[in-house]
Amino acid sequence: MTCLRSGHLTNDAGEAAVITMHIKEQWSRLDAATQQWLMDNPGSQVLPRTVTATINKETGENADVDLHGGTLLTEEDREFIQAKARAAKSAREASRTWSSAHRFFDAVGH
DSSP: OOEEETTEEEOTTSOBOOOEEOHHHHGGGSOHHHHHHHHHSTTOSEEOHHHHHHHHHHHTOOOOOOTTSOEEEOHHHHHHHHHHHHHHHHHHHHHHHHHHHSOOOOOOOO
């Protein structure tokens, strides 16, 4: 159990508690805009309170938050988000390459 003591979250032993969110398990439940924010910010270690609140709303979860309303991403989640960001970038580049190599022109004259 975590509780607030002297302005810091602590566990039952009085040690600092780490508040984490497991994005990987919730990814399919996240809105496309939320997924995009995460991929646009793949280096984030702590999610801001607005993003945390959005994720909690979208997933129906009530993840613990720190004193500022944010949550810490696990290393596994950061690696997952970074992989998603790399895959999305590769897909955009592949699409751009294909579209520039295959231009279609309308044959109707004016």
